[in-house]
Structure formats: structure tokens, C-alpha cells
Amino acid sequence: MTITDVARAAGVSVATVSKVVNGRYGVASSTAERVLEVVAQLGYETSLVASSLRRSRTNVIGILLAGFDPFATEILKGISAEAVGKGYELLAYSGAISDDNAVGWERRSLSRLGGTLIDGAIILTPTVSVPTSSVPVIAVDPHTGSGGPSTIDCDNIEGARAATRHLIELGHTRIAHVRGRTDLESALLREQGYRDALEAAGIAYDPGLVRDGGYRAAWAIDAARELLTLPDRPTAVFAANDLSAFGVMEVAHELGLRIPQDLSIVGFDDIPEAGSATPRLTTIAQPLQEMGARAVTMLIALLEGREVEAHVQLPSRLVVRRSTAPPPEPNAP
Amino acid sequence: MTITDVARAAGVSVATVSKVVNGRYGVASSTAERVLEVVAQLGYETSLVASSLRRSRTNVIGILLAGFDPFATEILKGISAEAVGKGYELLAYSGAISDDNAVGWERRSLSRLGGTLIDGAIILTPTVSVPTSSVPVIAVDPHTGSGGPSTIDCDNIEGARAATRHLIELGHTRIAHVRGRTDLESALLREQGYRDALEAAGIAYDPGLVRDGGYRAAWAIDAARELLTLPDRPTAVFAANDLSAFGVMEVAHELGLRIPQDLSIVGFDDIPEAGSATPRLTTIAQPLQEMGARAVTMLIALLEGREVEAHVQLPSRLVVRRSTAPPPEPNAP
DNA sequence: CTGAAAGCGCTAACAC
DNA sequence: GTGTTAGCGCTTTCAG
Numbered sequence: 001m002t003i004t005d006v007a008r009a010a011g012v013s014v015a016t017v018s019k020v021v022n023g024r025y026g027v028a029s030s031t032a033e034r035v036l037e038v039v040a041q042l043g044y045e046t047s048l049v050a051s052s053l054r055r056s057r058t059n060v061i062g063i064l065l066a067g068f069d070p071f072a073t074e075i076l077k078g079i080s081a082e083a084v085g086k087g088y089e090l091l092a093y094s095g096a097i098s099d100d101n102a103v104g105w106e107r108r109s110l111s112r113l114g115g116t117l118i119d120g121a122i123i124l125t126p127t128v129s130v131p132t133s134s135v136p137v138i139a140v141d142p143h144t145g146s147g148g149p150s151t152i153d154c155d156n157i158e159g160a161r162a163a164t165r166h167l168i169e170l171g172h173t174r175i176a177h178v179r180g181r182t183d184l185e186s187a188l189l190r191e192q193g194y195r196d197a198l199e200a201a202g203i204a205y206d207p208g209l210v211r212d213g214g215y216r217a218a219w220a221i222d223a224a225r226e227l228l229t230l231p232d233r234p235t236a237v238f239a240a241n242d243l244s245a246f247g248v249m250e251v252a253h254e255l256g257l258r259i260p261q262d263l264s265i266v267g268f269d270d271i272p273e274a275g276s277a278t279p280r281l282t283t284i285a286q287p288l289q290e291m292g293a294r295a296v297t298m299l300i301a302l303l304e305g306r307e308v309e310a311h312v313q314l315p316s317r318l319v320v321r322r323s324t325a326p327p328p329e330p331n332a333p
Numbered sequence: 334m335t336i337t338d339v340a341r342a343a344g345v346s347v348a349t350v351s352k353v354v355n356g357r358y359g360v361a362s363s364t365a366e367r368v369l370e371v372v373a374q375l376g377y378e379t380s381l382v383a384s385s386l387r388r389s390r391t392n393v394i395g396i397l398l399a400g401f402d403p404f405a406t407e408i409l410k411g412i413s414a415e416a417v418g419k420g421y422e423l424l425a426y427s428g429a430i431s432d433d434n435a436v437g438w439e440r441r442s443l444s445r446l447g448g449t450l451i452d453g454a455i456i457l458t459p460t461v462s463v464p465t466s467s468v469p470v471i472a473v474d475p476h477t478g479s480g481g482p483s484t485i486d487c488d489n490i491e492g493a494r495a496a497t498r499h500l501i502e503l504g505h506t507r508i509a510h511v512r513g514r515t516d517l518e519s520a521l522l523r524e525q526g527y528r529d530a531l532e533a534a535g536i537a538y539d540p541g542l543v544r545d546g547g548y549r550a551a552w553a554i555d556a557a558r559e560l561l562t563l564p565d566r567p568t569a570v571f572a573a574n575d576l577s578a579f580g581v582m583e584v585a586h587e588l589g590l591r592i593p594q595d596l597s598i599v600g601f602d603d604i605p606e607a608g609s610a611t612p613r614l615t616t617i618a619q620p621l622q623e624m625g626a627r628a629v630t631m632l633i634a635l636l637e638g639r640e641v642e643a644h645v646q647l648p649s650r651l652v653v654r655r656s657t658a659p660p661p662e663p664n665a666p
Numbered sequence: 667c668t669g670a671a672a673g674c675g676c677t678a679a680c681a682c
Numbered sequence: 683g684t685g686t687t688a689g690c691g692c693t694t695t696c697a698g
Contacts, residue, residue: 001444001467002691013669018693028667043464045444049382050691053674059429068413068423070605073406080401084430090401092425096392097417111334111378116674131376134334272403276608335675346685351677361683383675386690449690 001044010038021046052116061299062118063092064109065125070243070271071288072124075140078292079122086300091118103127103183110137120303122295123149127183136302138295141186150298152291152312156186159284159316160193161200163238163266166282166318168201171326172236172264175203176227178213178220178248180240187215190240190268209234213244220247228255228263235263235327242267242274245281249323260325270319279322287314334377343371354379385449394632395451396425397442398458399435403576403604404621405457408473411625412455419633424451436460436516443470453636455628456482460516469635471628474519483631485624485645489519492617492649493526494533496571496599499615499651501534504659505569505597508536509560511546511553511581513573520548523573523601542567546577553580561588561596568596568660575600575607578614582656593658603652612655620647 003021007014012035019027020035021044027035038044052058063079065072076092083090095109106126110133114121120136129148130137137149167175177194180187195205208230211223220239227234228251239245245267249259257263259279267274270285291314298308336354340347345368352360353368354377360368371377385391396412398405409425416423428442439459443466447454453469462481463470470482500508510527513520528538541563544556553572560567561584572578578600582592590596592612600607603618624647631641 001448003693004691014692015669015671015694016667019668022693024694026667031667043440043444045441047449047691048445049386049449050674051693053382053386053676053691054693055674067417068406068409068425070410073401073409076401076406077403080427084400087429089429090425090427092401092423094413094423096420096422107376108378111376112381115334116380116382272605272609274609276605276613280609336677337675347676348678348685348687349683352684355677357678359683364683380675383690384677386675386692387677388690 001042003044003046006035006038006042006044009042010035048117057119058089058117059087060089060091060118061296062109062113062121063090064106064113064121064123065092065094066097066105066127067094068092070273071241071269074269074271074288075124075292075295078289079296080292081289082293082296086296088119088300106130110135120299122292122299125181125184125186127181136299138299138302138308140291140295141184143183143185150302150308150310150312152295152298152314153186154286154291154314154316156189156316157193157196159268159286159318160190160238161197162193162316162318163268163284164194164197165201166320166324167236167238167264167266168197168203170236170264170324173203173327174206174209174232174234174236176209176211176234176237178211178223178227178237178239178244180213180215180244182212182214184215187240194238213240213247215241215243217243217247217250220244221251224248224251228252228257236265236324237263238266240268242269242271242281242283245283245323246273246277249277249281260323262328264324264327266324274319275321277323282321282324283319285317285319290314334375336377336379339368339371339375339377342375343368381450390452391422391450392420393422393424393451394629395446395454396423397439397446397454397456398425398427399430399438399460400427401425403606404574404602407602407604407621408457408625408628411622412629413625414622415626415629419629421452421633439463443468453632455625455632458514458517458519460514469632471632471635471641473624473628474517476516476518483635483641483643483645485628485631485647486519487619487624487647487649489522489649490526490529492601492619492651493523493571494530495526495649495651496601496617497527497530498534499653499657500569500571500597500599501530501536503569503597503657506536506660507539507542507565507567507569509542509544509567509570511544511556511560511570511572511577513546513548513577515545515547517548520573527571546573546580548574548576550576550580550583553577554584557581557584561585561590569598569657570596571599571601573601575602575604575614575616578616578656579606579610582610582614593656595661597657597660599657607652608654610656615654615657616652618650618652623647 115134142151213220267283274281448467475484546553600616607614
């Protein structure tokens with residue numbers, strides 16, 4: 001089903017079909033009518049690939065991501081809701097991820113799609129600072145905050161402080177931290193917030209209570225196993241994201257520790273799964289859908305030649321559920 | 334950044350660059366080395382668009398959907414997890430949806446991407462039976478069960494029976510149903526299951542207790558408003574999906590009805606949001622991620638020329654949470 | 667108003 | 683081993 005088939009069936013040239021399909025002027029209405037009829041009958045639809053190779057605009061917004069995890073899909077929901085009715089198509093692309101290309105996928109994806117297929121891109125959690133590209137770009141939860149494209153994130157440092165403070169206020173003093181992906185700024189900021197809150201409460205920072213979780217449940221499980229089998233094990237864990245928190249919960253369960261009686265856990269993100277975990281996870285909520293919506297608004301502004309802020313930060317918020325409680329042995333005065 | 338730039342910089346022809354980049358034989362290793370160096374330096378990446386126009390295979394799996402809603406994203410998670418390491422890239426595409434193209438988007442998307450950009454497609458909840466297409470297709474939660482591509486769904490009818498039976502066993506007799514999208518087979522089957530269970534319990538089917546919800550919260554809200562302001566209002570509602578159930582919950586709240594004391598609600602799907610609703614929603618769980626995973630397995634089989642089942646049905650399962658309880662005034666014996 | 671022709675970036679025959 | 687050439691399906695001048 002190509003434009004040539006249509007042209008042949010309608011008895012006109014491909015050029016004419018192209019004009020009709022794209023609503024260009026300079027075609028007799030009788031001809032246009034006949035062509036449209038054939039188009040409808042044959043079910044012809046212009047090929048995105050071929051037209052994007054020739055055209056400068058495609059009205060397609062690309063969303064570049066490393067995989068469809070709960071964090072990414074939550075942002076996608078916001079993007080999708082905001083984009084509806086705006087005349088853009090959405091194309092979420094996840095390149096083939098393997099170990100040797102785990103870093104730098106966003107640059108690869110961008111050059112693979114950019115320039116022709118998509119008019120602009122929203123990149124979710126880029127691992128490296130995104131290079132100046134041929135198309136406008138918005139980065140969500142970016143690598144570094146300066147120099148690159150406009151970025152959107154939430155108040156990571158204050159969120160982490162609030163999480164840690166919550167545990168301190170419950171009476172915890174041995175608070176572990178399962179760190180995020182150290183190549184992301186958000187992970188660094190969350191660790192910083194954790195240390196800030198500790199310091200503000202006069203609790204000494206203990207590097208032995210911090211482990212890498214890489215924002216992934218699998219890694220967090222290893223981290224948690226080390227942490228929770230420590231001679232003087234922590235009574236609370238602040239995990240850098242909800243997925244890590246789930247990993248910690250799993251290990252706690254395995255070890256026979258009750259949550260929250262024996263171990264308190266706080267996550268970060270507030271993905272929908274957090275609310276339905278057992279017990280329901282106390283966490284720091286990021287307005288993920290709103291972040292996605294803002295990304296769309298900003299990208300469309302860019303596409304229309306308007307200026308946008310270099311950086312948008314949305315507030316984070318502590319959501320107390322059932323995974324946190326005072327420590328088993330209250331610190332006697 | 335095109336292949337021509339690389340060729341010029343390396344002092345060779347574009348054909349040679351193409352051969353090197355694609356690992357074809359017939360290039361001196363010294364030349365290959367030099368080209369690779371330039372490629373790395375310039376950060377060149379072959380354009381998906383251009384190569385797909387020329388090539389027959391792209392190693393890209395397309396996922397065609399109407400929008401990134403919780404149902405679709407849950408399946409995407411399963412697809413993504415299953416596809417990792419299999420050498421395929423994922424491209425989730427949502428065309429610009431508007432009112433006049435709400436039906437038939439899958440055919441349009443398929444012809445827009447098919448043939449060149451993607452090797453095969455997974456279509457989520459197609460509104461019409463998918464035509465024979467140029468590429469292999471798997472449909473999830475399809476329109477009709479026969480004639481078209483291979484399909485995947487869950488046991489909708491038994492799920493709906495279980496949902497209704499659960500309400501009946503709690504003592505409800507006035508059970509309303511908020512119907513799904515009537516263009517989808519799953520919606521029809523769920524209504525059938527509802528009627529089956531009613532009949533099995535000797536409860537007369539009352540058409541006045543059934544309303545269209547279109548699988549959408551917004552529509553379900555209208556439906557619920559009618560249902561819950563009925564003179565002899567139902568004491569329980571079976572909503573065709575979780576999103577509709579949320580709509581019903583919202584109206585109940587608005588009307589001052591307590592859930593589950595005054596009104597019991599059962600949903601369908603068990604999206605992550607169901608577990609974190611207040612109260613937590615009793616629902617029929619579909620193995621959404623597994624359905625996505627199976628879709629990938631089957632599509633890859635098709636791409637490799639193997640045969641696959643025409644239809645895969647996975648079990649559904651009642652998950653009792655806090656939104657269901659016996660009716661306010663027990664039916665006195 | 668219509669069609670012929672060029673060319674988007676790339677790959678695959680085929681010459682050299 | 684390497685380069686030249688012909689298209690993939692489409693849009694866009696530019697003649698007719």
C-alpha cells in the first residue's frame with residue numbers, strides 16, 4: 001500500500017496524490033475527490049518513515065527511555081494526558097539495552113531518531129548530559145543541572161531531608177541509606193539530603209550504613225542483605241526510590257524482621273505500587289504525572305519557537321503510610 | 334551527522350562506511366578501523382528512518398496503543414522486561430487521537446509504521462478487528478476472537494462471574510454493572526459473566542442497573558451518578574475495569590455513601606492504583622505484565638518464522654480488599 | 667492544474 | 683577492497 005498504488009488506481013501521478021493527501025492547493029476538486037475516494041477505499045496511510053525522511057516536521061514527539069519501569073510509565077501517563085488534542089503523536093522509544101551500552105543510550109537514541117523521525121524529544125533520566133542535538137530536548141530527572149537542555153525534576157534534596165527527618169522524629173538514630181544511581185544527579189541530591197538531616201539532628205554520619213542500590217530492586221536486595229545482617233543493624237532504612245525500598249522489604253521479610261515494628265522503611269517517588277505494597281510504603285511523592293505534563297508543555301513551546309525556563313523544579317512531599325514506626329527499643333533518655 | 338559526513342571525514346565512500354557500520358565483509362581491516370574511529374569521534378549513529386526504508390528488517394517491535402493509560406503501561410512493563418536482552422528495540426506509538434479517529438486508530442498506526450519501521454507489532458485493545466497486515470501482529474485484549482491475528486487475553490467471563498459471585502455471597506441482590514467499551518470483546522464477556530452469576534443465584538437481571546462506562550473514569554462518573562441516585566439504589570456495583578470503579582468511588586464519596594458499609598464496589602484489571610485507592614479496591618486481577626511478556630514471546634516466534642497459538646488465555650483471579658462488605662440492610666430471611 | 671524529476675540517508679548489487 | 687549506482691516512499695520545486 002504505497003502512494004504509487006494509489007496514484008495508479010486513481011489514474012494520476014504520485015505528486016498529485018501527495019498534494020491531495022497533504023491538503024495542498026493547486027488540485028482540481030474533482031481530482032481531489034477521486035483521489036480521496038481511492039485513498040479511503042484502499043485504506044492508504046502515508047508512511048511515517050518515508051515522509052519524515054523528506055519533510056522537516058512530523059508532528060511526532062519522541063520520548064526516549066531506558067525501559068518501561070514504573071517511574072517511566074508514570075511520567076508517560078502525564079505526557080499522554082497532556083498531549084491529547086494538541087495534534088502531536090507520541091513515540092516512546094527504548095533502544096536495545098545491554099550491559100555495554102547501559103550508559104549513553106540517550107545519545108544513541110537521539111541520533112537514531114532525531115532530525116527526521118521526531119520533532120523534539122523528552123528524555124527520561126539520561127545517564128549522561130545530553131549533547132546539543134538537532135531537535136529540541138527536555139530532560140526529566142537529568143544527569144546534571146547545567147549546560148544541557150531544559151530540565152525538570154522535583155525537590156530531591158528537601159524530599160530526602162523530609163524522609164530522614166521523619167525517621168529521626170520517630171526516634172531512629174541508626175538510619176541506613178540505599179543510594180540511587182550514582183550517575184544521576186537526583187541520587188546524589190537524595191544522599192545529600194539524608195546527610196543534611198542527620199547532621200541537623202546531631203547524628204553522626206556513618207558510611208557503613210550506606211550502600212549502592214542503583215535505583216533497582218535487584219541491587220537493593222544485595223545492599224539490604226548486607227545492611228540488615230550488620231552486627232548492630234539499622235532500625236530504619238531510607239531507600240533512594242520505591243523500587244529499592246521494595247527490595248529492602250523483601251530482605252526484611254526473608255530475615256523475619258517485621259515492618260514497621262522491627263524495621264522502618266521510607267522510599268522515594270510514590271509510584272502507584274508504593275500504596276499497594278504490604279505494608280503500604282511511606283515515601284516521598286514526586287508529582288510524576290505533572291512532571292510529564294510540564295515536559296510536554298515546555299517541548300511544544302520550544303517547537304513553536306518560544307523560550308522556556310532552563311530548569312523547572314516541582315515540590316516533593318512526604319506521604320506517611322504504614323512502613324514507618326518508632327524503633328523497637330526506644331532510645332532511653 | 335549523516336553517513337556522508339562520516340565518509341567525507343574518513344576519506345572513503347558512503348558504501349564503505351555502511352559496510353563497516355553493519356559489519357559486512359569485504360573491507361580492509363585498516364580501513365574499517367579508521368572508519369570506526371571517525372564514527373566514534375563524530376558520534377554517528379545510523380538513522381533508523383533511512384535504514385528502515387531500505388532494509389527489510391529493523392529489529393524494532395512496535396507497540397500500538399491509543400494512549401498511555403494504567404492498563405497499557407502495565408502491559409508495557411511486561412513487554413519491556415521480557416524484551417530486554419533479546420536484541421529488539423521497543424517503539425510504543427500512540428497516534429494523535431481525536432474524536433473522529435477514536436475508532437480505527439490501530440489500522441492507521443499500522444500502515445503508518447508497518448512494512449518499514451517495525452518488524453512486527455503488538456496492538457493493545459484494538460477497537461476493530463485488525464486487518465491482515467504486512468507485518469506479524471499480536472493483539473492483546475482484542476476486539477474479536479477469530480479470523481484476525483493471534484490474541485492474548487485473560488479469562489474475562491470467569492473473572493466477571495467471580496466478581497459478581499463474591500458480591501452475591503456477601504448478601505447483595507441489587508448489584509449494578511458499569512459496562513466497559515462495548516466495541517471490545519472483553520467488555521461483552523464481562524457483562525455476560527455478570528449475568529451468568531446473577532442467573533446462577535436466581536437473581537433476576539435488571540437492565541435498569543446496567544450503564545455504559547466505556548472503561549473510562551469520566552464516563553463511569555456519569556453512569557454512577559445515575560445508578561446511585563436511583564429510588565431503590567443498588568447496594569453493590571461491579572465495574573468493568575478499575576478506572577470505572579474509581580469513578581464510582583468518587584461519586585459515592587460525593588453522595589456521602591460510605592464504602593463498603595453503604596456501597597460495595599468490585600473492579601477489574603488490578604492495576605497498581607487499585608491497591609492504593611481508599612479504600613483499597615476489591616478487583617479481578619489480570620496478569621497484565623505476564624500478558625505483555627507472552628505477547629513478546631509470541632511475536633518473536635512469529636518473526637523467526639515459527640508457528641504460534643491462535644489464542645492464549647491467562648487466568649483471572651479475585652483479589653478481595655476493602656471495598657466490599659455485606660449490604661447495609663441484610664436481606665431478612 | 668498536473669506530472670516529471672530531484673533528493674532525503676541509507677543499503678545492496680555490481681563494476682572496477 | 684572499494685566506489686558507483688539504483689532505488690526504498692515520499693514531498694517539493696519547476697516545467698509544461
